[in-house]
Amino acid sequence: MELVTFNWNFTEFLSKKDHFKGSPYILIILNQPIQYPNNIFHTLWENAYLRICADGGANQLYDKFEGKYIPNYIRGDLDSLRDDVHQFFFLKGTEVQHVSEQDSTDFMKCIDLISIKEEKEEVENSSKYNVLAIGAFGGRFDQTMSNIHYLYKLKDERKIYLLSDKNMTFLLDKGKHNIFCDREIEGPACGILPIGVQRAILTTTGLKWNMTNVTTSFGVMISTSNILINDVITIETDVPVIWTVELQFK
């Protein structure tokens, strides 16, 4: 059977607003310090169709930029959102949504909001918004793993890019992938992680250590500390795996 081909181009999100031709995306700000250079954050913010803070993500936005950027929504169980930040953004017109349910994270609650809006706007399945979630990796390993878990849960729904200032990560579903890299920003280090699967059979091009029908599996062999050597990386996988690449903003 013909394998599905997917194309990925993260750096299109970094083109200046007037030149942005990528698919529309929604920016979710998670609760980790915002450490991008200001111009990079500004571009990610400006290019986004909507901006949502997951609970304490609003504290990070407020502390870093002192109210220069006003999100459309703050959503979560609101156990991390500070009162002063709540009050400030509320008065500036942000819609603050309290969802008390304790079986999904604030990140997932933000994705739920996107689905609710898409349903209302009658967005077709093929045009669902991509998501760029910043602050996805950091102190707590359970939070980091939960963010990755949602890549699996939502893989048939939309493209989700998990970001920190040092990493960019997304899920490669079963099939063929062309990953277009801007090596001024992405790499050199990268990895392909067979998380959530027994094993993955991988074939790659564009890496220093390529694989041809290699079985990778935790406890046996996984490809980490690999190196980008082309601007286009191709990866074929028989099951979903995680692609991760380091970022360097100069």
Ligand SMILES: Nc1ncnc2c1ncn2[C@@H]1O[C@H](COP(=O)(O)OP(=O)(O)OP(=O)(O)O)[C@@H](O)[C@H]1O
């Ligand atoms: N240390 C971390 N590493 C990675 N992601 C994080 C971390 N801390 C928070 N996040 C992300 O930010 C979101 C909002 O986090 P926040 O700290 O405001 O709420 P929380 O109550 O600790 O988390 P939750 O209720 O979602 O479990 C989380 O859902 C998660 O996706």
Ligand SMILES: Cc1ncc(C[n+]2csc(CCO)c2C)c(N)n1
């Ligand atoms: C088996 C199981 N483990 C942990 C939690 C707790 N939990 C999961 S997500 C979340 C965050 C809510 O903002 C919390 C508290 C649960 N419900 N079920």
